[in-house]
Amino acid sequence: VSTIAGLLPGLLQLALMLAVAPVLAGGADWLRARLAGRAGPPPLQYWRDLVRLARKDPVLPANASWLFRAAPAVVLAATIAAAALVPAFALPTAAAPLADLLLLVGLLALARAVLLLAGLDAGTAIGGLGASRLAATALPVAPALFAALLALGLLAGGTNLVGVLRVLRGGSVMVRLPALLAVAALLPVALAALGRAPLADPAGRHETGLLQGAVAFAYSARHLALLRAAAALELLLWLTVLGNLCLPFGLVDARPAPLAWLLAAPLWGLKLAAGGAALAVLEARTVTARPERLAAGCGLAVLLGVVAVLLCCLGQGQV
Amino acid sequence: MGPLLASRLRALPAVSCRPWGRQALLGEEWRALTAALGTVAAPALLALWADPAHVHALLQERDTTGFLVVSTAVEEGGYPALSPVLPQAAVFERAIADLWGHRAMGGTDARPWLDHGRWPLIGPLSARPAVRRAAAAPGEWRAAAGPHHVLDLGPVHGMVEAAAQFHLAVLGERVRSLELRLGWLHKGTLALLRGKSPRVAARFAARLAGDGTVAHALAFARAAEAASGVTVPARAAALRAVLLELERIGVHLEAVAAIGEAVACMPLPAAVAAPREALAEAAAVAFGHRLLMDTVVPGGVAADLGPAGVEAIAGALAVVRRALPRLRRLADERTALARRLAGVAVLPPALAAAYAASGVVGRASGCRFDARRDLPDPAYAALAAATTPKRGDAHGRLWLRLAEIGDSLALLSALLASLPEGEVAVPPATANGEALGWAEGAGGTVWHWLRLEDGQIAAAFARDPAWLHWPLLEATMKGGLVADLPLALASFGGSCSGVDL
Numbered sequence: 139v140s141t142i143a144g145l146l147p148g149l150l151q152l153a154l155m156l157a158v159a160p161v162l163a164g165g166a167d168w169l170r171a172r173l174a175g176r177a178g179p180p181p182l183q184y185w186r187d188l189v190r191l192a193r194k195d196p197v198l199p200a201n202a203s204w205l206f207r208a209a210p211a212v213v214l215a216a217t218i219a220a221a222a223l224v225p226a227f228a229l230p231t232a233a234a235p236l237a238d239l240l241l242l243v244g245l246l247a248l249a250r251a252v253l254l255l256a257g258l259d260a261g262t263a264i265g266g267l268g269a270s271r272l273a274a275t276a277l278p279v280a281p282a283l284f285a286a287l288l289a290l291g292l293l294a295g296g297t298n299l300v301g302v303l304r305v306l307r308g309g310s311v312m313v314r315l316p317a318l319l320a321v322a323a324l325l326p327v328a329l330a331a332l333g334r335a336p337l338a339d340p341a342g343r344h345e346t347g348l349l350q351g352a353v354a355f356a357y358s359a360r361h362l363a364l365l366r367a368a369a370a371l372e373l374l375l376w377l378t379v380l381g382n383l384c385l386p387f388g389l390v391d392a393r394p395a396p397l398a399w400l401l402a403a404p405l406w407g408l409k410l411a412a413g414g415a416a417l418a419v420l421e422a423r424t425v426t427a428r429p430e431r432l433a434a435g436c437g438l439a440v441l442l443g444v445v446a447v448l449l450c451c452l453g454q455g456q457v
Numbered sequence: 458m459g460p461l462l463a464s465r466l467r468a469l470p471a472v473s474c475r476p477w478g479r480q481a482l483l484g485e486e487w488r489a490l491t492a493a494l495g496t497v498a499a500p501a502l503l504a505l506w507a508d509p510a511h512v513h514a515l516l517q518e519r520d521t522t523g524f525l526v527v528s529t530a531v532e533e534g535g536y537p538a539l540s541p542v543l544p545q546a547a548v549f550e551r552a553i554a555d556l557w558g559h560r561a562m563g564g565t566d567a568r569p570w571l572d573h574g575r576w577p578l579i580g581p582l583s584a585r586p587a588v589r590r591a592a593a594a595p596g597e598w599r600a601a602a603g604p605h606h607v608l609d610l611g612p613v614h615g616m617v618e619a620a621a622q623f624h625l626a627v628l629g630e631r632v633r634s635l636e637l638r639l640g641w642l643h644k645g646t647l648a649l650l651r652g653k654s655p656r657v658a659a660r661f662a663a664r665l666a667g668d669g670t671v672a673h674a675l676a677f678a679r680a681a682e683a684a685s686g687v688t689v690p691a692r693a694a695a696l697r698a699v700l701l702e703l704e705r706i707g708v709h710l711e712a713v714a715a716i717g718e719a720v721a722c723m724p725l726p727a728a729v730a731a732p733r734e735a736l737a738e739a740a741a742v743a744f745g746h747r748l749l750m751d752t753v754v755p756g757g758v759a760a761d762l763g764p765a766g767v768e769a770i771a772g773a774l775a776v777v778r779r780a781l782p783r784l785r786r787l788a789d790e791r792t793a794l795a796r797r798l799a800g801v802a803v804l805p806p807a808l809a810a811a812y813a814a815s816g817v818v819g820r821a822s823g824c825r826f827d828a829r830r831d832l833p834d835p836a837y838a839a840l841a842a843a844t845t846p847k848r849g850d851a852h853g854r855l856w857l858r859l860a861e862i863g864d865s866l867a868l869l870s871a872l873l874a875s876l877p878e879g880e881v882a883v884p885p886a887t888a889n890g891e892a893l894g895w896a897e898g899a900g901g902t903v904w905h906w907l908r909l910e911d912g913q914i915a916a917a918f919a920r921d922p923a924w925l926h927w928p929l930l931e932a933t934m935k936g937g938l939v940a941d942l943p944l945a946l947a948s949f950g951g952s953c954s955g956v957d958l
Contacts, residue, residue, distance in 0.1 A: 174723030176730075263608045267939065274630075339721035344943035345614060347719070355615060425720040425797045429630050429940060 209256035268352025285443025495542030538564030601626030655681035666955030672898025679894030693757035698836035708899035739773035757882025816901025822849030887912030921955025
């Protein structure tokens with residue numbers, strides 16, 4: 139019974155994440171369209187599309203191997219594994235000891251690597267372009283990512299996400315400020331990982347302007363549904379992690395506490411809505427940037443990350 | 458050199474081809490012309506086409522509105538090529554080889570263009586087309602220099618887009634060279650025009666390019682009328698100008714939306730949607746077709762414009778007028794959109810002049826020619842000097858499109874306020890003759906050439922402005938970003954179908 143009780147918060151959060159992710163992605167699409175002055179698809183359209191696509195039989199490129207066919211499932215599995223580690227609103231889960239930021243980043247990187255290989259595997263021109271872009275965007279964001287991880291690790295004395303959140307929850311301004319800077323440093327990392335504006339237009343109409351979408355271009359039917367589900371889940375993951383790091387409130391740190399969850403879950407939903415709205419505003423207000431702008435954005439992010447690290451060192455020197 | 462060459466050519470005996478006559482050159486005279494055309498001030502080549510026995514060229518004198526039509530007889534299945542001195546002649550020469558089977562001797566590019574080796578006939582417009590027994594290869598791509606990898610896109614793009622194949626030699630995100638292969642939308646239009654009366658054939662001419670149905674129908678009708686010596690009534694001429702300007706506003710609005718979509722600037726397409734729909738609805742009320750197809754016919758226009766139609770158009774124009782300030786604000790110098798578009802797909806003025814680029818593409822790069830103003834047309838007497846261009850890049854062209862929408866609004870108001878009374882069409886005449894017709898469409902100047910025999914079309918050619926704009930797009934993409942290709946395509950806005958004949 140105690141094992142089941144330990145698993146319950148994690149399973150509950152994961153189930154909620156899986157259900158909410160397409161709504162979040164659909165909601166961001168809807169708001170983006172509204173802000174641009176169009177009626178927009180209803181927020182549930184993303185879910186409906188997933189169901190519709192899942193019912194269809196895929197068409198495969200002529201040269202696709204087993205890797206191409208397996209890739210969507212692997213990508214989604216890696217993303218779900220990452221989601222299982224992330225605390226949304228309840229900190230003590232069975233997976234908490236594993237919820238290391240490095241493992242989280244590694245799982246998402248694994249999903250990207252598989253997607254990249256799938257892009258090369260199909261042998262289509264656009265797949266190759268997408269693969270080269272995935273590789274090219276992963277490189278400049280790495281320093282910013284590591285700087286941010288170092289800052290968070292220094293804050294909490296370890297890179298376990300639950301540990302970091304616990305420190306932030308009870309921390310002073312001297313703790314929260316470097317965390318905010320680290321979140322700012324993670325923003326271009328997240329946008330590049332998600333293939334969203336201003337780097338790429340997720341709803342882009344032309345194949346040469348896409349990032350992840352360029353690889354997904356060769357996919358159809360249930361394969362595409364898996365990839366789109368993974369994309370929605372990754373969006374939710376980033377917003378959850380960044381939201382909780384920014385605003386470490388409403389996180390329940392007790393063993394099964396259904397009443398506290400009932401209050402904490404809507405708060406998490408609010409954070410997601412705020413994050414999704416911010417993304418929609420960004421996408422409605424910007425135009426697709428030239429590829430070289432990523433390097434400039436990442437340079438700034440590295441700077442913020444390094445300042446965060448310095449502040450951490452400074453703070454700990456005073457303690 | 459240029460005017461001298463032109464006057465020397467004009468002194469040669471001319472065949473009747475309205476309005477400027479056609480100089481039939483002997484082989485050595487054509488060769489001398491070929492050599493002279495390479496100089497800077499020499500007339501620019503607008504079109505090169507053929508009939509079963511001749512090859513014809515339409516030339517425009519630099520900085521003037523002087524035009525020349527020259528032709529030479531095809532000898533032993535060939536004619537001296539123009540492409541060694543005029544690179545823009547290459548696509549025409551390839552099309553001539555595909556359609557009429559005449560070889561360009563000494564040409565730079567002997568590969569097929571429209572025929573991908575799958576037509577049932579070889580040289581379908583030649584005097585004696587041969588039956589193709591086995592499918593041929595569509596020809597190799599041009600070899601790109603230096604280290605690169607190849608990105609082959611199309612002809613199917615997975616979205617609703619024109620069928621065009623892009624062969625990109627790429628290094629990282631930079632384009633080293635771009636080559637287009639069109640011809641996927643081949644309709645056999647020239648063969649369909651043959652043997653029909655202009656009245657019947659007009660439907661085919663109007664379906665050559667969706668972004669220039671009025672322009673093509675008008676150029677075709679003008680050629681047919683000039684060939685048979687018919688003069689259209691004043692009211693028809695004014696209504697044709699109304700149709701042409703309505704089409705221009707519609708096409709420009711769609712191009713603006715496409716540019717916004719290419720860089721994910723969401724407010725731009727959203728701001729365009731309502732005025733575009735208002736225009737289409739007004740067109741349906743006023744002329745019976747949302748996209749104005751088959752409204753211009755040889756002899757006049759298909760239907761008269763009633764008071765309800767005038768009111769509908771005025772209403773739609775008011776919607777466009779209200780939307781224009783917002784579009785201008787979105788595309789203003791200081792916006793992120795302007796910064797993103799600046800410096801993309803730059804067309805240098807010298808290149809634009811060498812290719813005699815027309816329309817927005819040409820005018821943004823300093824080619825001032827506008828057939829509405831520079832060729833005789835009573836309906837456009839009020840057209841002032843064209844808006845001064847800013848720069849020949851994607852932002853300059855977007856700005857010019859918005860400026861031209863404003864100009865067209867003013868023109869339309871003036872035209873609708875003073876529509877002459879009278880007939881809207883005259884009956885066609887059965888005649889023999891040869892003539893050129895033109896129209897300044899939204900994409901540029903459209904030219905049609907026709908030869909009538911006993912009131913039937915014996916030979917025809919249609920030059921969409923995109924004939925010269927596609928090679929320019931290839932040139933402007935060199936050194937650009939792969940990700941900018943959709944933007945360059947939207948910015949040029951050329952028609953694939955118009956070239957695919």
